[in-house]
Amino acid sequence: MKILMAGRIVALRQTIYLILGVAIGVMSITLVNSLFLNYQKGLELALLGTIPNVKISLENAGVSSDQIIKGLKEFSEVEAINEVLTIRGTARAYGLKQEEGAFGFKRDTEFTMHGLKISDTGYYIEKYLDKNVSQDQRNVFNSKIHQGLSAYRVVFEKFIDSPEQHEKFCSAPLEGRQYKISDVDQLIGKKNFDEKDIAKLKLMERCIAASVDFKFAFAIMDIIMERSDITSLAYSGRNILINEGFAGSLFSRPSGKIRFEFNAIEDATNFPNIPERVYFTNGGIFRKGFMGGNDATIFISLDKMAELLGIKSKANELFVRLKDPYAAKEFSQKLNNKWKGQIHVSDWISENKAVFTFLLFLKTLILTILSMIILVSSFGLAAQLYMTVFEKERHIAVLKSIGATPPDILSIFFLYSFFVGFWGWALGLVGGYMACIYSTNIQGEWISKIFNTEKLSINISSLEMFYLLTFVLMVCLLAAYFPAKKASETNPIHGLNT
DSSP states (O other), rough: OHHHHHHTTTTTTHHHHHHHHHHHHHHHHHHHHHHHHHHHHHHHHHHHHSSSSEEEEEEEEOOOOOHHHHHHHTTEEEEEEEEEEEEEEEEEEEETTTTTTEEEEEEEEEEEEEEEEEEEEHHHHTTTOOOSSHHHHHHHHHHHHHHHHHHHHHIIIIISHHHHHHHHHHGGGGGTOOOOOHHHHHTTTTTOOOOOHHHHHHHHHHHHTTSTTTTTTTHHHHHHHHHHOOOOOSSSTTEEEHHHHHHHHTSSSSEEEEEEEEEEEGGGGGGOOOOOEEEEEEEEEOOOGGGGOSSSEEEEEEHHHHHTTTTOOOOSSEEEEEEEEGHHHHHHHHHHHHTTSSEEEHHHHHHHHHHHHHHHHHHHHHHHHHHHHHHHHHHHHHHHHHHHHHHTTTHEEEETTTTTHHHHHHHHHHHHHHHHHHHHHHHHHHHHHHHHHHHTOOOHHHHHHHHSSSSSSOOOOOHHHHHHHHHHHHHHHHHHHHHHHHTOOOOHHHHHOO
């Protein structure tokens, strides 16, 4: 009976308008929340692709690097450990003008150069058939090439062996020869290599090198951390990987040569022999951190870095990758407890706390503004119910005269508000889901630049939708309280005489 009365308390047309008002607010919040989660995941991908989950400084450590590595291997959470030499400072960088063959596009920049302790597969490929190489050395090269092939396989599996990427990266530029993951497996199965195999390996390297731009560098960096091995695509000779923001200010295209003139080096006493000027070749571009990063972040082979800069090939940091990157903060605390202040540990979540705090603030601000749509709808609901109290005062008086109590009158108004809030939330959730589906079909270069992905995904959290339902119902019930209270206080005698 109360439900029927609640359904007839306001005209159907006005009820539909009230439900639509709530639904628009819920739909907007659902869509914006999904887009924010896409952006956050893309940012996390950029961060996790180019920085370690946990970083341990070896400078002034109370224990040796060997002891730390041995201790790290005892933790089941650890997936990979890499020894790294990191140098920071300021430099003047010059990008080569391809058409003129001269260096231009100069800019002063702060830089961070990471020398990774990895084997240079390309070097072993080049030397494998050298007649001056002994059989023992050739056996070592054979082993190293097979080790590198495991990294090749991951690269092919992740983004070259798919039909789209295969056509893009492994066609005409490689003398018309198209390679697949089955070709890599065939080489992995060989005990020794002949000239045809070495030629095939070189072409595969070129195929992989062609794929290294900001869309794929995350996978490349994952392989470096997981396998401690990668091809010569960015580490043979003077080749480096640099971040997109820095490269964009030096080159009109992804590849090019760079001249570095060092101005100042942090902890310069540890690197007394660094030359004033050094030349690099850009081997690939990756996107770094928040909005690409404008300062120079450089990855290079540790041995090549030591050779070019005239320094000792000795790591000053350990990069640790975890099976669960989001457990980095807790794992850092475990390490501090284990070595009790003898080492300095940092994690990617704490180092980027300002970025995630800003994102949370921005998300909260926008969702708060969008929540105003629901609040405005609630004011409309309250106004409509106030008008109903005056228009149907005689009907309310009749109900009270036949025995309806004030709680009964209150419940009728609250049931109506619950009806408006629930169906407004449900309709808005369906509309928001449809809008999210539509957003996944949007394509364009701007999508990859903003969200670090070529295609958006649907991110609707059931818990957040439950919180949103709770918020909508609370707002609607609060909007109904004062009109319901006024209706419950209606004097039957006065109402019947109206």
